[in-house]
Amino acid sequence: MSATHTGVPSVLAHDLPRPVPADELAACPVGEVFRRLGDKWSMLLVVLLGGRPHRYNELHRAIEGISQRMLTRTLRGLENDGLVRRDVHPTVPPSVEYSLTPLGRTLLEPLSALADWAVHHEAEMHEARSRHTST
Template sequence: MPHIVAAAVSAGLPGKVPVADYEACPVTHAVRMLGDKWTLLVLMLLAERAHRFNELHRRVDGISQRMLTRTLRTLEDDGLVVRTVFPTIPPGVEYGLTARGRELLVPLSALADWVVRDSAA
């Protein structure tokens, strides 16, 4: 089966791409999400293991609590991160990658490998 990008290029894009089509494209959404300042770093930290909120906050220099909360909520809404609440007093909360989030690590690793190879050349 040909790669989806190769198939799109060989078929040719229309002369003019409608904005609605571009906005509705799932690839557009993924690139926007991953292009966020903090998303990739948070994903890489969660790839190591699950983290509590304050632990993540300490490990990401320069991120505000509000921005970390927004980043985690977006990743959770996209099905990449799971938030687990533990029945303690006060309740403990831990964030980890979902199976979908772990699947995303494969193409991200390939992209990182490409960037490293390209920058060494």
């Protein structure tokens, strides 16, 4: 960040074109990350794997309501994005363990900041929703 933008949140440091072109919005790396982590299961998997590596069945048991198909798809997507590593151990039968990659571990701090913000402002957001739904 340049000296002229000291103290300005990075998302505000650059002016967006108006209107925002659809192709630019689709190619935005920030939007891509939010699409990946904003689904129902990805952020939860990143948090679980941030604590320690897990075997597939451990993850499946740890998340109530996730189907095997959705767990497999979500893990595969996180793996394709370089956030999760799948290690197959040569046992009989083979055991598979999932862990965060170094890149995936770098997500833990910003996710923690977002989670802290959400907890800190939960009451305010709930109150705002109540005002808008009662009008």
